[in-house]
Amino acid sequence: MIKRVDIRKESVQNKLSALQRICLPEDVPYDTNFGSWWVATANGVDIGFAGLVRTVSWADCGYLCRAGVVPTARGQGLQKKFIRVRIRQAEALGWKWVITDTTDNPASANSLIATGFKLFEPTKPWGFKNTLYWRRKLRCQ
Numbered sequence: 001m002i003k004r005v006d007i008r009k010e011s012v013q014n015k016l017s018a019l020q021r022i023c024l025p026e027d028v029p030y031d032t033n034f035g036s037w038w039v040a041t042a043n044g045v046d047i048g049f050a051g052l053v054r055t056v057s058w059a060d061c062g063y064l065c066r067a068g069v070v071p072t073a074r075g076q077g078l079q080k081k082f083i084r085v086r087i088r089q090a091e092a093l094g095w096k097w098v099i100t101d102t103t104d105n106p107a108s109a110n111s112l113i114a115t116g117f118k119l120f121e122p123t124k125p126w127g128f129k130n131t132l133y134w135r136r137k138l139r140c141q
Helices: 010-023 078-092 106-114
Strands: 002-005 036-042 045-054 061-069 097-103 118-120 131-137
Touching: 002 010, 002 078, 010 036, 010 045, 010 061, 036 078, 045 078, 061 078, 078 097, 078 106, 097 106, 106 131
Parallel strands: 061 097
Antiparallel strands: 002 036, 036 045, 045 061, 097 131, 118 131
16 A cells, blocks of 8 residues: 655654665665655555655656665565656646656666656756656646
8 A cells, every 4th residue: 555644754754764775775865854755555564665856947847756665575566656646646736747767777767668757868967877867748737
């Protein structure tokens, strides 16, 4: 089950930090004090998380900022579900686009392709030399 969480609660902040360390041990944890965040559970155990924030550069665009699934729950389509729930939220907010990026992560790239994302080249890339940039136009509300 995927549930939106209240980031104002310290317990939620701690949960998101712990999930980031488990799912993405090589990455610097993302700031979870803003945006919209979700946690997935199975049998009462947290198995994944995802976040959506407004982009810094465009007012009508959301950024799929971070998502992760614990190793034992991977390969079951949870990333695609996280992408879809964030797309629905971005549409509800009236945004016209969502963007994201991947670096050396074919599984995430394939999930993005499966949910309608296309590669693009931003005028001001924000990632590494080998980062891929993705966007999807949303249905206007």
